[in-house]
Amino acid sequence: MDPDSARCFARLQAMKKRIRQPNLEDMDARLRDASRAIGDRLDAAGFQAWLVGGCVRDLALGIPPHDIDIATDARPDEVRATFERTVAVGAAFGTILVLEEGMGVEVTTFRTDGAYLDGRRPESVRFGTTLEEDAARRDFTCNALYLSPRTGELRDPENGIADLARGHLACVGDPAERFREDGLRILRLGRFAAAFELEVDQATLQAAKRERGSLAGISRERVIHELERIAGGRVPARAIEIFREVGALESCFPGAALRPGCVARLGPEPGFVRLLATLFEDPGIGLGTAEERREARIALLKSLRISRRAQAGCLRIWELEEWLEGTRRDPEGCTGARAVRILRDPWFADAFAVHRACRASVSPAAADLAARAASSKPEDLHPEPLVTAADLRDAGLEPGPEFGVVLREVEDLQLERRLRTRSDAIAWLRERVASARRKPSSQDSPEGEE
Structure with a gap:
């Protein structure tokens, strides 16, 4: 055998x-x-x-x-x-x-x-x-x-x-008639086959291929609901593979750039947002400016009729994944306080999973960052602040935009282990204020939180 x-x-x-x-x-x-x-x-x-x-x-x-x-x-x-x-x-x-x-x-x-x-x-x-x-x-x-x-x-x-x-999944009666009655049954076919580890009966599979056009009339909300249920399953890639084989995804999302082959690399129970960010190719890839990339991503996400949370999650995953890919060219950008802020982003793990699933290879710097995330303790990523707004007032700073700038500077130094104690931070703060008074100058604003 x-x-x-x-x-x-x-x-x-x-x-x-x-x-x-x-x-x-x-x-x-x-x-x-x-x-x-x-x-x-x-x-x-x-x-x-x-x-x-x-x-x-x-x-x-x-x-x-x-x-x-x-x-x-x-x-x-x-x-x-x-x-x-x-x-x-x-x-x-x-x-x-x-x-x-x-x-x-x-x-x-x-x-x-x-x-x-x-x-x-x-x-x-x-x-x-x-x-x-x-x-x-x-x-x-x-x-x-x-x-x-x-x-x-x-x-x-x-x-x-x-x-x-x-181990067979088969339609009742004439499978073509069943799918013509309700095209969503083609998606249910994939979901059940994956959920219960069943092989699709050949007559049923061939009928699904022939009748995939019936999916065109299914509302986007019903399609997305099926994908949500698939994302919570143990083998979502099996369902996506069946959809690829019968041409279901192209019927549901005409014109969208899809990458169903990448879903298999996600593993079991990836979650809905991670599945979507993998299945749909980032529409921002190749566009010139950050604003153009953001607008393209938002346009696709709105067309999917998904929740605002899912839209925000996919958008952030694509932004972070783009940044992770960029660390191939600029590995030094993956260090210091900026790296810690990336690590504590709630979508970082999803972004790295999508990066690993959709790229030919993983950026070495991104892999190091993921390993650091796995070994970091909560207090490493979210340490107790060394100074407060009251400390800034005591040091002679007037409340205003400068407060946020200075607090950010202190946190950067803390995350980089250049300030370790409250007394160190207070001393740095006093010197920072005194220096500004001796020689007034504009402070460069550091990069926004990634």
């Missing part, structure tokens, strides 16, 4: 060992109690109740579910009549939020879907009576699993357990 086949065989054997009969006892007690309470009420009213989708899939994979969904043959008005506290969050599509055990649980009527004209929701739905017809509308076979919250009976009309045991 060749090495690739051996690895594939070992992975399949490990997957088979992971798969188990979904068991209600493996659920969080609060979720289990809520599902049983809802199941009992629906059963007493003469209706079916089934846990469905991701919660059952997670139980089969040995993963404790973090939320639950219930499918039923009860119509929305019948669900509302059965429970005291409900919210009609999507009654037109069969979904009622039932408030039970201090939490909200979506209870959705079995249904078949009409045409998806907006690439997200069906134009119409027809309520059904069997879980088999409900299963036929779902995205992937592993999400078409049904578990009775009362008896623990498992129903698997689309052979999702068998696919999980084989």
Whole structure:
């Protein structure tokens, strides 16, 4: 057996060992109690109740579910009549939020879907009576699993357990039709494959390639939400590789310069901002002035429809990474107080990770700086100030812009270990003021904090 086949065989054997009969006892007690309470009420009213989708899939994979969904043959008005506290969050599509055990649980009527004209929701739905017809509308076979919250009976009309045991991720029914209904399923394909270490079924993969154009109609917010979820996973590079293979990223972000191959170098759980700063090439590269680079970066970030914090984070990461790359030409600029200020920047670690992932090699000076960051104690980067504004007033300085300049000078000397004690700093301060009085002169303002 060749090495690739051996690895594939070992992975399949490990997957088979992971798969188990979904068991209600493996659920969080609060979720289990809520599902049983809802199941009992629906059963007493003469209706079916089934846990469905991701919660059952997670139980089969040995993963404790973090939320639950219930499918039923009860119509929305019948669900509302059965429970005291409900919210009609999507009654037109069969979904009622039932408030039970201090939490909200979506209870959705079995249904078949009409045409998806907006690439997200069906134009119409027809309520059904069997879980088999409900299963036929779902995205992937592993999400078409049904578990009775009362008896623990498992129903698997689309052979999702068998696919999980084989390590396969496959669409329900015709994969091309599933992706045409909602293009976001192509991104979910990558996310699930990465999260659960599944190989994408070839028919499903080829359909995703053919139907990638359906992603063009997906809102940028929905796309970004999927990327956020992928960034928190153990192997985000696997999802990004699937997107690259099917051409999903180009469909989602037409015209953007992307570098999906660099994501593999980030490692597990990189976080959303670090992932974005790696996936999207810095649009400021090659532009002449700092202002031009900043404007180009801001324009791209605004187009992504991400939060202000994420925008600020990406912007700072790109600025710091540009500076790290510049240390190849000017390694001496990576020393002294300036270096300490770079190290204590909250985005430094992310910037170095992006630098390491996206450059052909790491700048030696940047590598030294990263090693210093790893070995530095908090008090090394944020020492207690040696002087205060009161000390400046006592030394004869009038409050004003000069205060900030002098405090910065003192901190620079402290960070460079040229001032070590408060008495040293007070002596330096008095000499600084006396010198200025003897020979008035303008003070050069040091560089801004990096």
